[in-house]
Amino acid sequence: MARLALNLAFYTGDPYPDLVHLGQQAEEAGYDCLMVPEGIEGNDSLLCCYMLVTATNRVRVATNVANIYLRDPSLCAVTAATIQQASQGRFILGIGPSHRPVLQAMGIEMGNAREHLRKYTMELRKAFGGARAKNLGVHFPHPGEPVPIYFGALTLETVRMAGELADGLLLVHCTAQRLAQVIRATRESARQFGRRPDEVAVVTSVQAYVHDDVKLAKEAARAGMAIYMGMPYYNRLVRNSGFASEAQSGAAAWERGDKAALAAAASDRLLDAITIYGPASRCRERLSALGQTGVDMIGIIPGAVGGEDPLFSVKRCLSALAPR
Numbered sequence: 001m002a003r004l005a006l007n008l009a010f011y012t013g014d015p016y017p018d019l020v021h022l023g024q025q026a027e028e029a030g031y032d033c034l035m036v037p038e039g040i041e042g043n044d045s046l047l048c049c050y051m052l053v054t055a056t057n058r059v060r061v062a063t064n065v066a067n068i069y070l071r072d073p074s075l076c077a078v079t080a081a082t083i084q085q086a087s088q089g090r091f092i093l094g095i096g097p098s099h100r101p102v103l104q105a106m107g108i109e110m111g112n113a114r115e116h117l118r119k120y121t122m123e124l125r126k127a128f129g130g131a132r133a134k135n136l137g138v139h140f141p142h143p144g145e146p147v148p149i150y151f152g153a154l155t156l157e158t159v160r161m162a163g164e165l166a167d168g169l170l171l172v173h174c175t176a177q178r179l180a181q182v183i184r185a186t187r188e189s190a191r192q193f194g195r196r197p198d199e200v201a202v203v204t205s206v207q208a209y210v211h212d213d214v215k216l217a218k219e220a221a222r223a224g225m226a227i228y229m230g231m232p233y234y235n236r237l238v239r240n241s242g243f244a245s246e247a248q249s250g251a252a253a254w255e256r257g258d259k260a261a262l263a264a265a266a267s268d269r270l271l272d273a274i275t276i277y278g279p280a281s282r283c284r285e286r287l288s289a290l291g292q293t294g295v296d297m298i299g300i301i302p303g304a305v306g307g308e309d310p311l312f313s314v315k316r317c318l319s320a321l322a323p324r
Helices: 016-029 045-055 073-087 100-105 113-129 131-135 156-165 176-192 214-230 232-240 244-256 259-264 268-274 280-291 310-320
Strands: 003-007 033-036 060-063 091-096 149-152 168-172 201-210 275-278 297-302
Touching: 003 201, 003 310, 016 033, 016 045, 016 310, 033 045, 033 297, 045 060, 045 073, 073 091, 073 113, 091 113, 091 168, 100 232, 113 149, 113 156, 149 156, 156 168, 156 176, 168 176, 176 201, 176 280, 201 214, 201 280, 201 310, 214 232, 214 244, 214 259, 214 268, 214 275, 232 244, 244 259, 268 275, 275 280, 280 297, 297 310
Parallel strands: 003 033, 003 297, 033 060, 060 091, 091 149, 149 168, 168 201, 201 275, 201 297
Antiparallel strands: none
């Protein structure tokens, strides 16, 4: 069985101390990692990770993922090294380029996102070495252990680049078939660049809607998938995963601004392939099946069901799906 992680979103409007307390509860429940998504104008994932590492003792903590267009790589590196020092080696720096429409709305020109990710990673590696700080007459914070760099990846091209440059991959919305394909591509790329096949960890996150009412949980999953059906990168992932008609319907609904049609584009077939929903026992079975692909870790993204308080849904997921 793959190790389990819990995604904690710090952009829900809930008090940060409450979310940190959830992280402590997840550590006590046996989760291997706490993953912090980054919402535009919602939270700083690195700062949130610092809060979590100072409040916990064993669990690993990862950004999932930090937007490379919002931080100079030197600043990102020194912040990551500081968190790693504070955590005594438990921090993982997940980075990615976010999404073109999001950046355009902020007045940021993305350019070639994959090439930017490559250059950003090389700059991080240089900064972690401390040479630049030394030239400026200052001291870089050197943690006892290096900072692993994981790529947020939605395309096989980025997956292959991770086999060359990264320590791990952070995936989302993967079918079992897609996940197996990604794992093969990662291992092959690592070998090509003279690395061990298992040197690049593969982590995937899955939306989880835990509720005894299967129908209610499925409709919550459908609503939760709506925004992803319209975002270009996620839409392409859906299409490349064997759901061409769903992707086409989602893209058209997004263009029209039709929220109902956007949710409807997430078919039952798609939901069954990339989300988990229903009673805890059903969700645990789905997690077990996903773990059979050979993925190293599965991150649970708790989803609210039936208009309930999001914090309550996180607590329910945390308890119901805790490692046993």
